[in-house]
Amino acid sequence: MALRSALHWQLPALKYSTTCWRKPQRGLHRNIIEALQAAAGSENVSTTTAVREQHGKDESYHRCKPPDAVVWPQNVEQVSRMARICFKNNIPIVPFGTSTGLEGGVLAMKGGVCFDLTKMDKIVELNTVDFDVTVEPGVTRKGLNDYLRGSGLWFPVDPGADASLCGMAATSASGTNAVRYGTMRENVINLEVVLADGRIMYTAGQQRRFRKTSAGYNLTNLFVGSEGTLGIITKTTLRLYGIPEAVVSAVCSFPTVQAAVDCTVQILQCGIPIARIEFLDDVMMDAFNKYSKLSYTVSSTLFLEFHGTEKGVEEQIEATEEIVKMNNGSEFAWAKDQESRNKLWQARHSAWYAARALYPGYEGYSTDVCVPLSKLPEIIMATKEDLVRSNLTGPIVGHVGDGNFHCFMFMNPECEDEGRRVKEFTDRLARRALAMHGTCTGEHGIGVGKRQLLTEEIGAVGMQVMREIKAALDPKGIMNPGKVV
Amino acid sequence: MALRSALHWQLPALKYSTTCWRKPQRGLHRNIIEALQAAAGSENVSTTTAVREQHGKDESYHRCKPPDAVVWPQNVEQVSRMARICFKNNIPIVPFGTSTGLEGGVLAMKGGVCFDLTKMDKIVELNTVDFDVTVEPGVTRKGLNDYLRGSGLWFPVDPGADASLCGMAATSASGTNAVRYGTMRENVINLEVVLADGRIMYTAGQQRRFRKTSAGYNLTNLFVGSEGTLGIITKTTLRLYGIPEAVVSAVCSFPTVQAAVDCTVQILQCGIPIARIEFLDDVMMDAFNKYSKLSYTVSSTLFLEFHGTEKGVEEQIEATEEIVKMNNGSEFAWAKDQESRNKLWQARHSAWYAARALYPGYEGYSTDVCVPLSKLPEIIMATKEDLVRSNLTGPIVGHVGDGNFHCFMFMNPECEDEGRRVKEFTDRLARRALAMHGTCTGEHGIGVGKRQLLTEEIGAVGMQVMREIKAALDPKGIMNPGKVV
Missing domain, CATH: 3.30.465.10 (Uridine Diphospho-n-acetylenolpyruvylglucosamine Reductase; domain 3)
Known part of the structure; x- marks a missing residue:
């Protein structure tokens, strides 16, 4: 239970991290497999290596940890029946959806049965x-x-x-x-x-x-x-x-990080009910332009979206433009019709892939913290400086309206020192957020990588209470072991 | 633990329900009192009958259940120290604030120490x-x-x-x-x-x-x-x-309950970001006029409030007026300046007292349920019909924008049969809400009176899980025993 996040950063492992580390296949007893097959049909149970490896990894940097078997229940009764089999036999259960997580939530840390729920799709x-x-x-x-x-x-x-x-x-x-x-x-x-x-x-x-x-x-x-x-x-x-009557998106750039972030804080303080307000730093904008074949200014940028009635959106835009001007922001580049809006947000959502494309063959890791709004300029500035000091490139992109941002890290698998520096940098970033009354994760979760940080964040008694609840609901510790608590 | 809500309705007790039932004063051992005094100062510990009785009751119909002692901690360390004393000695702890609850949450069901927290007021x-x-x-x-x-x-x-x-x-x-x-x-x-x-x-x-x-x-x-x-x-x-730039309140009346509730549902479906939308039925409006010396139409009524920018509020009002007209609602009676708004909402908040004033000397009980919006017209109509059938008067008032409403019940303490009918009516109301995918309480809580209904609402496994959590965090069962689970 005390497996620390640091273990997952052992550097020799990094170079294999997108492929699978095959744990010695103890496998499940034949009786168990047969019981699972009886519960869900034999076509819905697999123990093949390819399937297991496919289910041992998400979109994080964490090394693949395949389960011993994968099952595809068709309904809740089958889930219940198979959970009962696992419970009776002390076999770990790992729920599995689209495996798009970023903190290793689906890794089968102790083997067991992966419940792939994608066939329950009603x-x-x-x-x-x-x-x-x-x-x-x-x-x-x-x-x-x-x-x-x-x-x-x-x-x-x-x-x-x-x-x-x-x-x-x-x-x-x-x-x-x-x-x-x-x-x-x-x-x-x-x-x-x-x-x-x-x-x-x-x-x-x-x-x-x-x-x-x-x-x-x-x-x-x-x-x-x-x-x-x-x-x-x-x-x-x-x-x-x-669906709101009117939706308008816009992009505007700022001379400095501070100006863009100050602008965000002021927009929210004025009570403008903005629907989206996303920050992308210069490094991110450069990657973004290259990947999506666009030509935005390479500078600190805000992507905005306004939802409301026609008149309401007009009013929101007017108020926002005033604040943007006060912070030396550029004119708005508009995306008013659905097609151009879709294009814009599709591009924003591909930020991670755009950043990755800058570093072909490198290991990637998207870390995430969240702080009170007032601390946002300070933490982003400090993080940018830390990147320079650490000799790292890390595009910053975030849901700054919530005080939440990501730093995308890339590591040359051939360079042992870089992995260490990234690990130290991301820990410093999380602790910087904690020191500013923030959280070590605004939306990616704890998974396997941030458990030590969770303890620092929540404190000893809070962790005891989380463990007490876990023990009460999962007395045998079979539910997704090695995660969160 | 299986103490059913019905017990609290035993009719002979009702006539004493605003006064205290003095349980045989076992009291706390002298050592305990001294330990509490050492923790918080002797001036902050009381075992006098008057103080204990004052702390054994809230604004509900439930009979007073005084604690054995009342303490007034000054800070969290004192709370912690005194909790430790109670824990060590298996003494119940009842947290106490303003005692404005409506489901008996502060009753000391098993005696113990009432923690009056009002002196911690920073x-x-x-x-x-x-x-x-x-x-x-x-x-x-x-x-x-x-x-x-x-x-x-x-x-x-x-x-x-x-x-x-x-x-x-x-x-x-x-x-x-x-x-x-x-x-x-x-x-x-x-x-x-x-x-x-x-x-x-x-x-x-x-x-x-x-x-x-x-x-x-x-x-x-x-x-x-x-x-x-x-x-x-x-x-x-x-x-x-x-604080919003513009705030405007309005009142309008409707020919039928159905029209007022349909209007509410449509306002929300249109996505109008209404800040308050309160329903008062004809019985309530009559009591309301009498108590607050006002002269609104005695009919199903909505109290509305709009928050936003000047233009935004105008737009909201325009859209709302159109929907009101479609539902045969009256012209709006406005409350635009702060003073008239305060007066209006003060009056709304005194609905309970207004209703009580109709029945001097009667026992009062405010029950509360919440259903999906689409079920609101049906449940309010059925409830009004049930009141007639049950020969009861029950003003209905509610936060209908959330599907939540209250029915105020009053019982003649001299009339045994009325108490029984009220009990049966309120149980039917809660079960009617449950049958419509709703909850037996939108905001009053479970307290001592709705524990059986909670079990029906949440199901056997949900209740087991709640009890498992309770047992994990409060293994000795000393925290406000007899409530919720």
Whole structure:
């Protein structure tokens, strides 16, 4: 349990980190495999190396840790039955969605059975009058929004990746729209969860969907962000929003980081209900232009989006332009029609790939912190200086309206020293955020890499309480072991 | 643990329900009293009957259950020290704020020590740039807003009563503004909590205050709404909001309940960011006019409030007026300046007292349910019909924008049959909400009276999980026993 994040940075491993480290295949006893096959059908259980390796890794730098078997349940009863088999036999369970996580959440640290939930892909119930929808884990963010097309509704939480919505609930995902619409914490109404021992639970009661409640403990938000360590999320009921009458996006550049970030803080302080406000630094803009074949100014930049009525958006833009001018920002480059807006945000969401493209063959790692808004200029400036001092390149991009930003790190696998410097730099960044009353992760989660930082963040008693809850709900410690606590 | 809500309705007891039932005074051992006195000073410990009785009751119909002693800690260290004394000696702990709860949350069901936290009344830290504030339990909602006057900021969650903000966190309070600004669940950033054994914990880490995080389990929202059964909240960090540039209130009446509620649903479906939308039925309006010496039409009525920029509010009003007209609503009666707005909302908040005034000497009970918006017309109509069938008068008033409403019940203490009918009616109301995918309480909490309904709402496994969490964090069961689980 005391496996420290540092272990994952042992440098000789880095050069193999995108491929799989094959742990000595103890495998599962034949009886177990047969029991799983009886539960879900033999075509839905695999122990082949290729499948296991495919399920032992996400989009993080963490080394692949394949499970002993992969199962594809078709419904919650099968999930429950297979969880019971694992529970009885003390076999780890790792829930698996689209594997787009960034902190190693799906790695099978102690082997066991990976529950690939993508075959459970029904949109169970849509209530357009009540603005809610219930979906299974195979339904992704984009899949849901495609389904909603024409209904006048949408689901705004958007972490960039086309992630599973249940996975997004499990990791407390957020992204570009959170400044206006909140994160998964504010948008999950109910969850169907299979507990470690196979019991099926509804965090807010079966089929319940209300805008508020004060009935008992908030189990919904205990499971949101629990990263598969307390149970397997098999359904989520989500809050939907009306598609705004008017949507306008804009880009503007600033002479300095400080000016762009000051501008962000002032926009929020003025109460402008901005829908997106994204910061990209000069390094990021350069990569961005190259990757997306665009020609924005290579300088600190804000991507903005305004949602509202026609008049409301006009008013928001007017107020924002004034603040931008006061901070020596450029004129706005507009993206008003849907096509150009899609292009702009598609490009923004490809920031990670754009940055990666600068360093072909390098290992990549996207780290993430979040601080009070007032600390944002200071921490971004300090981080830029630290990058220079550490002789590292790290494009900075972030959801600055929430005080949340990412630094993309790339390491030459041939250069042992660089890996060490990156590790030291990212730890310093997280501790800098902690020292400013912030958090070591605004949206990527703890996974395997940030457990030591979580302890520093939450304190000894908070960690004890998290472990007490974990032990109460997962007494055998089989739920996604080696993560979070 | 299986004490059912029905017990609290035993009719012979009702006639004494505003006075105290004095349990045989076992009292606490002298050593315990001395230890508490040593921890907080002898002037801050009382065992007098008057003080104990004063602390054994809230604003609900539940019979007074006095604690064995009342303590007034001055700081978190004293709370911790005294909790440790109680833990060691298996003595129940009941946290106490302003005792404005409506479900008996402060009743000392098993005696023990009442922690009256009102002497801890510091506003610890205000961060105007970051829109957050940290307060101790003695700070009330109105006290905070008075303190914020001139800062351009306010705290919007408003349950009507001038409750302690930490108490509001403990009970997951909400109220008239929740439709726009959310409930305590969305507005508590961090909590300082003293656990049953005296450990001091920060749910989001000490001194942390960020707009979002995905670091570990969401302990903050586990404690919000836990009604003192998991720990004693000794500080809360809250999200503040900028005071809107323009605020306009209005009142309009409708020919039928259905028309008023349909209008509410349509206003929300159109995405109008209404700040308050309150329904009062004809019975309520009659009481309201009499109590506040006003002369509104005695008919189904909506009280509305719009927040935004001058132009934005104009636009909201225009759109709302159109919907009101479509539903045969009256012209708006305006309350534009601060004084008339204050008068209007003061009157709205006195609805309970207005209703009580109709039945001098009667027992009162305010029950509360919440359903999906689409079910609101149906449930309110069914409830009105049930009242007629049950030969009961029950003014209906509610935060209908959230699907949440209250029914105020009054019982003649001389009429045994009326008490039974009220009990049966309120149970039917809660179960009607449950059958419509709703909750048995949108904002009053479970307390002692709704535990059976919670079980029906959340299901057997959900209740087991709540009890597992309770047992993990409060192994001796000393934290506010007899409540919630």
